[in-house]
Structure formats: structure tokens, C-alpha cells
Amino acid sequence: CHMLVAGSWLGGFIHSIIQIIITIPLPFCGPNVIDHYFCDLQQLFKLACTDTFMEGFIVMANSGLISIVSLFILVSSYAVILISLRK
Numbered sequence: 001c002h003m004l005v006a007g008s009w010l011g012g013f014i015h016s017i018i019q020i021i022i023t024i025p026l027p028f029c030g031p032n033v034i035d036h037y038f039c040d041l042q043q044l045f046k047l048a049c050t051d052t053f054m055e056g057f058i059v060m061a062n063s064g065l066i067s068i069v070s071l072f073i074l075v076s077s078y079a080v081i082l083i084s085l086r087k
Contacts, residue, residue, distance in 0.1 A: 007073075015066050022055050 019041060029049040036043055041059050045052035 011066065011069075015062060018062050019059060022058055026050065026052065026055070 023041065023044065026045070026048040027050060028047050030047065032047065034040075034043045034047070042056060045056055
């Protein structure tokens, strides 16, 4: 249980740090208003003065990778449970 909790915290921390590292060096100009009640990175990228296609792609790839890894861990844990119940 402790390893699952630590893995969840570590995965979330790494995911967040990657997004922060991508966002901090962007130059922002113009209006500082986002038309949403939460600060989504794609909306934040619209406020940047440069082309943010690559940053958006990296954020989507990072989120997709986190989702796939989470799904793999979930399916693996259910497989272990079902194998142990079968025995």
C-alpha cells in the first residue's frame, strides 16, 4: 500500500514538474485573462507570444503517457488478483 501511495505521489509530482518546466520559460504578453474558471495549460499557451505547438504536443504526450502507464498498472493489478483467486 505504501508503494502504491508513493508511486501515485511521485507520478503526479513528476507530471506537474514537467508541465511547470515547459510553461515557465514562455514569454507572455497581451491580456492576462483566461476565459475559464481553472488555469488549463492549453488556454495558458494561448496567452504566450510565441508558437506553442511543440509545448502543447509535449503536454499531450506527457498526459497520454501517464494515462497509459496508469491503465497498465491497473490491468496488471487486476490480473494478479484474478490469478491469485484462481489458485
